[in-house]
Amino acid sequence: MGAGRAQSVCMVSDFFYPNMGGVESHIYQLSQCLIERGHKVLVVTHAYGSRKGIRYLTNGLKVYYLPLKVMYNQSTATTLFHSLPLLRYIFVRERVTIVHAHSSFSAMAHDALFHAKTMGLRTVFTDHSLFGFADVSSVLTNKLLTVSLCDTNHIICVSYTSKENTVLRAALDPRIVSVIPNAVDPTDFTPDPSRRDDSTITIVVVSRLVYRKGIDLLSGIIPELCQKYPELHFLVGGEGPKRIVLEEVRERYQLHDRVRLLGALEHQDVRDVLVQGHIFLNTSLTEAFCMAIVEAASCGLQVVSTRVGGIPEVLPENLIILCEPSVKSLCDGLEKAIARLRSGKLPSPESIHNKVKTFYTWRNVAERTEKVYERVADEVVLPMDERLDRLMSHCGPVTGYIFALFAVLNFLFLLFLRWMTPDSIIDVAIDATGPNGAWTKQYFGGKRGRIREEPPSSKSAQMERKKAPNPRGFEAC
The missing domain is CATH 3.40.50.2000 (Glycogen Phosphorylase B;)
Known part of the structure; x- marks a missing residue:
């Protein structure tokens, strides 16, 4: 158990297992170590082929594979508003306290940050990439990053060069940007001459x-x-x-x-x-x-x-x-x-x-990330009027006012969803994470519109855990 307060953390990115890469490995290993330190962790990503709904990986790590349309290079298409009903339902159902988004390339990550702020949740973003400043794609990506990060509670970069790049691209205060490097599981990469x-x-x-x-x-x-x-x-x-x-x-x-x-x-x-x-x-x-x-x-x-x-x-x-x-x-x-x-x-x-x-080591990465969560948990979430002021003053006279309008429309849409389905009637998910966690033993989904959850004791769920990355455990957490 970590020294700080236990948090309910939602990792969000378009990039996760079964897709394999640096971002995917980072999310998985960090989630496993945070679970071992006593936090509740879940992952939200888009569906990969027939992999839809809720699946479980090692130590009961719950993964929501949402039925969102993939646009390019495993990144989802976005209208900003279409993902709010699903993400809001998950955030409420899992009693999420911190939304941790990953990768500048992930449209779902930016959507989750935007919706989490509308719902009054704390937000953290990890940037895994470097971008230029001259070509059209970089200019557009940097402007989107400016909008996403201007009112995000804290940003994590994987190197000091990455921090300098992100601070310049998004015009950030360096004091809200931390450097926490990636890690490697040494038990998975041993020499054999x-x-x-x-x-x-x-x-x-x-x-x-x-x-x-x-x-x-x-x-x-x-x-x-x-x-x-x-x-x-x-x-x-x-x-x-x-x-x-x-x-x-x-x-x-x-x-x-x-x-x-x-x-x-x-x-x-x-x-x-x-x-x-x-x-x-x-x-x-x-x-x-x-x-x-x-x-x-x-x-x-x-x-x-x-x-x-x-x-x-x-x-x-x-x-x-x-x-x-x-x-x-x-x-x-x-x-x-x-x-x-x-x-x-x-x-x-x-x-x-x-x-x-x-x-x-992932143990060290998890400890340092936990300190970021502790800092974020003590911060005050910006009320809507201050958030609008931040968008309009920080993001430029055109982009700022456009996204301030989006923020207002998003808030009105959220009020409509709360009227249609109040938070109080959304089922609270059972925590299935960790070696001592209680595996879910019932189906959710009896009512229309509910997310159907497969019991981990079923044969297909057991097969998923066998196919999960690093099934025999992870580093030294």
């Missing part, structure tokens, strides 16, 4: 194959180094539109036996790929934190990475070789790592793992 072939040198790349991850740089590095080092092999995990570029390089230079493209990887399979390598290469053009290099270092690999975003903050200098985002600089960095490997000057995988596992 017996899995790698020391007669060759294997460079591992695990990344989405998109422009932002620098795959064009990788396509220039592969032929140059393969020509210079006959024993060099590349192992590439990930999928994306830039895969065709790597396939063309492999075909042009006849490197089929030295460049393996593994395609999309499940998160539980990443470690099995990493332990086959000696060097991990990250070619990203922008990163707020980069969990991949922490996972690779935890598996005992020497890391070579571009010096962009928050990456220089992640690992100490003796565990990473930083390069400029260019083919020449990255080739020089890889040659330096190869020379160290050949001379036996690299530390053993076990020693690297033992260092990395002390740097970032």
Whole structure:
């Protein structure tokens, strides 16, 4: 049990299991640790295929998969108002005290923040990305972020570079922005030197194959180094539109036996790929934190990475070789790592793992997030008149007045919903979280419009828990 007051926390994002990635892993691991510290935690996301309604993951973590339309890249379409009935019902039913939204890319996260403020709930937002200031998409995203965060109680960023970026993009007071890094479960990423072939040198790349991850740089590095080092092999995990570029390089230079493209990887399979390598290469053009290099270092690999975003903050200098985002600089960095490997000057995988596992732990992330919740719980929620003043003064003469009007309409819609279905007649959900939590043993949904909840004792619910990420537990919480 944490030292602070127990909160009922609702994590909201378009990105969650079964979709796998850094944001999804962050939400899941943080939720598990907060549950172990005595808080009630639930996750709200959109439906993934047939995965709709309410499901349970490890330790009774309840996930609401809402039937909202996906617009682009797993992010939902939004009219701002259409999600209020569902989110309001969940917030009331679960007696939510803090709404914690994740990712600037998530429309559902912004909707949840907007509705939570209308309902008088405390709000926290975690930004996982870096954005520019010049192109049209960045300008529009930054303006939306300004509207969402101007009256949000607290903001969390995953690195100091990310904090600086978010403060500038959303014109925030730095005092309401905290830095809490990502973490890695060291029990999931342990070295296994017996899995790698020391007669060759294997460079591992695990990344989405998109422009932002620098795959064009990788396509220039592969032929140059393969020509210079006959024993060099590349192992590439990930999928994306830039895969065709790597396939063309492999075909042009006849490197089929030295460049393996593994395609999309499940998160539980990443470690099995990493332990086959000696060097991990990250070619990203922008990163707020980069969990991949922490996972690779935890598996005992020497890391070579571009010096962009928050990456220089992640690992100490003796565990990473930083390069400029260019083919020449990255080739020089890889040659330096190869020379160290050949001379036996690299530390053993076990020693690297033992260092990395002390740097970032989900226990520490949960403790620091809990302090943010304690601070937020003591803050006064802005009344509607002050919220309107904040929107109009902070977001510009046009955008501010437009969203102030939206806030008024949202409040009127909320009053209508409360008249149609008063809070007092909405069922209170049974808390099923934690090792000692009471599993729900009844159906909700007898009345029209209610959310139907599947009892965790059912066969399908048991199968869901078996398929949940990290089913055997999590780090050291």
